[in-house]
Amino acid sequence: MPRFWRRHRHWLTPALFLLPGLILFSLVILAASVETVWISLHEWDGIGAKTWVGLANYAELAEDPQFYVSLKNNVIWLLIFMLAPPIGLALALIVNQQIRGMRILKSLFFVPLVLATVTVGVVFGWVYDPTFGLLQLIFGLFGATAPALLSDENFATFAVAAAALWPQIAFCMVLFLAGLNNLDEDLIGAGRVDGARGWRMLRHVVLPQLSQVGFIAIAVTVIGALRSFDMVAVMTTGGPYGSSTVLAYQMYEESIFSYRFGYGAAIATVLFVIMSAFIAWYLHGLIKAERSNA
Amino acid sequence: MSSVELRKVDKHYAGYHALKAVDLRIEKGEFVVMVGPSGCGKSTLLKTIAGLETINSGQVVINGRDVTREEPGDRGIAMVFQSYALYPHMTVAENMGFGLRMAKRPKAEIDAAVKRAAQILRLEEQLDKRPKQLSGGQRQRVAIGRAITRSPEVFLFDEPLSNLDAALRTQMRVELSSLHAQLGSTMVYVTHDQIEAMTMADRIVVLNKGRVEQVGSPLELYANPANIFVAGFLGAPRMNFIEARVETVGAGEITLTAAGMPALAFGGIDGLSAGDAVTVGIRPENLHLVEAANARQASFPGQVRLVEHLGRETVLYLDASPLQATNSDSGTGNFTVQLNKVSPISVGAQLTAGFDLADAYLFGPDGRTLTPRKPVPAT
Numbered sequence: 008m009p010r011f012w013r014r015h016r017h018w019l020t021p022a023l024f025l026l027p028g029l030i031l032f033s034l035v036i037l038a039a040s041v042e043t044v045w046i047s048l049h050e051w052d053g054i055g056a057k058t059w060v061g062l063a064n065y066a067e068l069a070e071d072p073q074f075y076v077s078l079k080n081n082v083i084w085l086l087i088f089m090l091a092p093p094i095g096l097a098l099a100l101i102v103n104q105q106i107r108g109m110r111i112l113k114s115l116f117f118v119p120l121v122l123a124t125v126t127v128g129v130v131f132g133w134v135y136d137p138t139f140g141l142l143q144l145i146f147g148l149f150g151a152t153a154p155a156l157l158s159d160e161n162f163a164t165f166a167v168a169a170a171a172l173w174p175q176i177a178f179c180m181v182l183f184l185a186g187l188n189n190l191d192e193d194l195i196g197a198g199r200v201d202g203a204r205g206w207r208m209l210r211h212v213v214l215p216q217l218s219q220v221g222f223i224a225i226a227v228t229v230i231g232a233l234r235s236f237d238m239v240a241v242m243t244t245g246g247p248y249g250s251s252t253v254l255a256y257q258m259y260e261e262s263i264f265s266y267r268f269g270y271g272a273a274i275a276t277v278l279f280v281i282m283s284a285f286i287a288w289y290l291h292g293l294i295k296a297e298r299s300n301a
Numbered sequence: 302m303s304s305v306e307l308r309k310v311d312k313h314y315a316g317y318h319a320l321k322a323v324d325l326r327i328e329k330g331e332f333v334v335m336v337g338p339s340g341c342g343k344s345t346l347l348k349t350i351a352g353l354e355t356i357n358s359g360q361v362v363i364n365g366r367d368v369t370r371e372e373p374g375d376r377g378i379a380m381v382f383q384s385y386a387l388y389p390h391m392t393v394a395e396n397m398g399f400g401l402r403m404a405k406r407p408k409a410e411i412d413a414a415v416k417r418a419a420q421i422l423r424l425e426e427q428l429d430k431r432p433k434q435l436s437g438g439q440r441q442r443v444a445i446g447r448a449i450t451r452s453p454e455v456f457l458f459d460e461p462l463s464n465l466d467a468a469l470r471t472q473m474r475v476e477l478s479s480l481h482a483q484l485g486s487t488m489v490y491v492t493h494d495q496i497e498a499m500t501m502a503d504r505i506v507v508l509n510k511g512r513v514e515q516v517g518s519p520l521e522l523y524a525n526p527a528n529i530f531v532a533g534f535l536g537a538p539r540m541n542f543i544e545a546r547v548e549t550v551g552a553g554e555i556t557l558t559a560a561g562m563p564a565l566a567f568g569g570i571d572g573l574s575a576g577d578a579v580t581v582g583i584r585p586e587n588l589h590l591v592e593a594a595n596a597r598q599a600s601f602p603g604q605v606r607l608v609e610h611l612g613r614e615t616v617l618y619l620d621a622s623p624l625q626a627t628n629s630d631s632g633t634g635n636f637t638v639q640l641n642k643v644s645p646i647s648v649g650a651q652l653t654a655g656f657d658l659a660d661a662y663l664f665g666p667d668g669r670t671l672t673p674r675k676p677v678p679a680t
Binding site for chain 1: 348351352353372373374375378379380382383384386387388389390399400403404447451
């Protein structure tokens with residue numbers, strides 16, 4: 008045994024270290040994904056026997072108006088979430104100033120990151136409450152009545168996405184703050200000697216140094232928008248009349264409430280394909296950045 | 302009118318006095334090198350001139366204008382950083398033209414200035430490349446080119462050669478000196494490398510602990526250091542120091558004793574009394590091997606610990622105990638001797654080293670030089 012170990016340890020040691028992770032990843036991610044695709048080709052209530060239906064679930068999906076509502080809402084989420092990186096950057100630039108009291112302000116901005124998403128959803132649910140909510144208090148100051156955002160099919164998605172934007176902005180701010188801490192002081196000095204200041208310092212010297220962080224912030228935000236689920240579940244459960252549902256939530260609803268696991272799996276597969284495109288773009292960017300740094 | 306003038310410049314960091322009432326005048330067209338050990342405040346002083354560091358009190362005057370409160374970009378200076386600090390996302394040409402672009406100069410003028418600088422620094426081939434694609438020496442040139450295009454009143458260099466390898470460093474040293482001759486601008490150069498200081502400077506400013514120790518031409522500082530710090534800092538290999546005590550003070554002559562050495566007699570020295578602790582300094586090149594002690598020479602026995610053969614020169618490191626000697630190259634109890642010839646001496650050899658008292662320096666209890674001025678070799 009010791010001889011065997013000595014001869015093979017150059018590959019056995021890393022293999023043993025990688026094994027737990029590999030097993031988990033294969034089981035939880037790879038096997039589950041393959042299984043999902045497999046289920047999507049069946050009619051299945053989750054308990055009984057699976058019936059092979061081929062691509063019938065996808066054909067039905069293509070005709071399903073609810074699917075297009077979900078897809079459209081995901082796009083709305085994506086667009087609203089795209090506000091997070093620039094607002095996060097702006098906040099990071101402000102909080103990064105060397106002013107007394109900024110530390111307290113900085114930690115206040117961290118708060119939504121610490122809160123569970125469900126908590127954020129509940130808090131915003133209260134804010135939007137048309138009778139006692141903060142929104143009503145503000146509208147009341149002007150003698151107006153606040154709209155019942157979460158029960159209005161035109162506003163519900165926007166209201167939920169806006170609530171989800173809050174922690175996302177905080178997350179982007181943290182990323183940009185880390186980036187600002189890593190700024191090359193000499194480069195800033197060179198910029199000052201060259202006479203760049205204010206907006207032009209930001210534009211020509213600071214922002215180019217944040218491009219890496221900015222890329223990560225955008226990519227993580229895109230993925231965050233696409234996989235949105237918990238806020239919808241807590242705040243509207245997709246309502247009213249399914250107007251605020253998103254793909255992830257529709258998948259959950261079809262599978263758990265309608266016992267249509269095959270159909271839910273088909274939605275999951277479509278979401279997976281959309282996500283893959285963004286993830287491929289993200290990985291491509293990361294690898295490119297790594298190469299140019301080498 | 303001087304080009305740069307510092308008046309009682311004081312700088313505090315939290316709990317740390319970085320610059321202590323620094324007064325300095327730099328004349329137009331001068332190449333001034335500021336040297337000192339790390340932490341002496343030389344880089345802080347340079348950044349103070351640049352305006353990258355604010356000062357607590359005092360004035361910075363450039364070309365007769367008080368710029369103490371002005372932004373770096375308005376001071377008419379250009380700076381070359383140790384890290385080069387090139388903008389990584391810009392091409393070489395954009396890097397060099399950035400200052401003029403920020404000053405909103407017309408494009409034709411920027412292009413012409415960049416082209417001229419590229420010509421001087423032989424960078425014409427590299428103009429479209431990014432800093433990442435360049436070698437260390439080329440990046441250094443781009444950083445200098447960026448300074449040249451702004452045609453500043455004053456160039457500031459912050460240890461610009463310390464990231465280059467030895468061969469390139471020598472080459473850039475020569476290039477910088479000829480650039481100075483070509484442009485005739487005022488240049489302030491910070492380094493911890495005394496070879497750079499000795500070879501490039503019109504005048505050297507020696508800094509220590511935030512204070513100016515001495516200002517003067519390289520050879521003047523070498524021949525007549527004002528105190529023990531300057532004496533020990535300039536010169537390679539470094540000066541040897543021997544702890545001694547004043548024995549007698551007579552008319553025009555004092556005698557010293559040092560452990561392990563016959564009494565030494567120095568003439569023309571005032572202000573000491575019997576019993577004072579003093580330090581005798583002697584440069585390695587002023588030591589030689591002697592057969593036996595004689596009257597006008599100090600001598601002491603030693604054992605060779607290490608020999609460095611440098612071709613034309615041989616450097617010996619001697620264990621000279623019981624002599625109370627220090628040398629910052631070789632440590633306490635050691636002595637450095639530089640012989641201007643190839644020597645067959647090997648480790649372990651016993652020998653006697655000696656020096657002319659006329660070559661020695663005497664430093665008082667406060668570290669100030671007491672020996673009379675020595676002649677400065679003409680250049």
